[in-house]
Amino acid sequence: MTSASEPVVALLGTGTMGLGMAGNIAAAGLRLRVWNRSVERAEPLRDVATIARTAQEAVAGADIVVTMLYDADSVLEVVGGLDLGDAVWLQTSTVGVEGSDRIVAFAERAGVALVDAPVLGTRKPAEDGALVVLASGEEALRQRVAPVLDAIGSRTMWVGAAGAGSRLKLAANAWVLTVLEGVAESLALTRELGLDPRLFLEAVGGGALDAPYVQVKGGAMLDGSFDPSFALSGAAKDASLIAAAAAGVDLELALMPGILAHLQRAVDAGHGDADMAATYLEH
Known part of the structure; x- marks a missing residue:
């Protein structure tokens, strides 16, 4: 049972990540409204949330507006036409440096x-409420967004002014893609x-070179299990954001250009909607 004192949360984007976040x-116990361009992707939430017909309907009177969309262009396309009122905008999409700068300026x-x-995390951590949140923004906003951050994540790091979270996310994703x-x-x-x-996995298993990932x-990869926890197309997009961020600060990355090229080759081969583990199919 909810009460009038509990914040109203609007979540825009109920794809692979947003769906699990919304469920948590x-x-x-937070009052939740959701919106997605393809309304059928929000249908699993019908018993626990109000499914809005439009994004403006979702955010009207909300205390916190969460965006979990594909990239900076889609975020600004949606939010740019909305009246958010006095809501705090909790922007959780991966948008890169240039994208986050545009969002901060807007x-x-x-x-x-x-x-x-x-x-940080993919579909299963999103469903389990076990994401790591890389939050950045004014300290005065922390308590206002805490109920949502506590619901979606196992840990929240506050890392500086708005935009710092997006920068740290690129560094973390560079490591994820390097391991992948x-x-x-x-x-x-x-x-x-x-x-x-499989002898490789056995050789490193349980030792200093191993990790659950x-x-x-x-x-x-070896089982051909490519049900998307995080789509290969999204991994290629993130690799592109990482490469652009490095170029923007004149940092030469040895690995990322090759990773980006290989991920893009796998996307071009038709594996973009599969899990990013499908990169193995092009090796």
């Missing part, structure tokens, strides 16, 4: 209180050297 916001012009808070492609290449090399590629993604 509702499970925390929020300042519009007089909207913004918390830039991309998340490293596992795919090691499995392919083991295979092409005439061995069972190595075994989970490596196993998915």
Whole structure:
């Protein structure tokens, strides 16, 4: 049972990540409205949230507006036409440096209180409320967004002024993609050297070179299990954002250009909607 004192939360974007986040916001007892361009993707939430017909209907009178959309262009396309009133805008999409700068500038012009808070995790952590939130924004906003952050995440890091969260997210995603492609290449090399590629996972298993992610993604690659926890097309988009951020500060990255090229090749081969582990198919 909710009460009038509990914040009203509007969540825009109920895709792979947003759906799980919305479920946990509702499970925390917060009053929730959701909107998605394709309304059928919001249908699983019908028993726990109000499904709005328009984005403006979702945000009208809300205390917190959460965006979990594909990129900065889609975020600004949706939010740019809305009246957010006195709501705090909790922006959780991965938008890169240039994108976050545009979002921060828009929020300042519009007089909207913004918390830039991309998340670490894929579908399962989103469903489990176990995301790591990289939050950035004015300290005065922390308590206002705390009920949502507590619902969607296992941990929140506050890392500076709005935009800092998006910058740290790129660094974290650079590591994720490095591990992803490293596992795919090691499995392919083991295979092409005439061995069972599972021997690689066994060799590193349980040691200093192992990590849960190595075994989970490596196993998915070898099993052909590509139900998307995070789509390969999204991984390629994030790799592009990382490369652009590095170029913007004249930092030469040795690995990311090759990773980006390989992910894009897999997308071009028709695997974009599959899990990013499907990069192995092009090795």
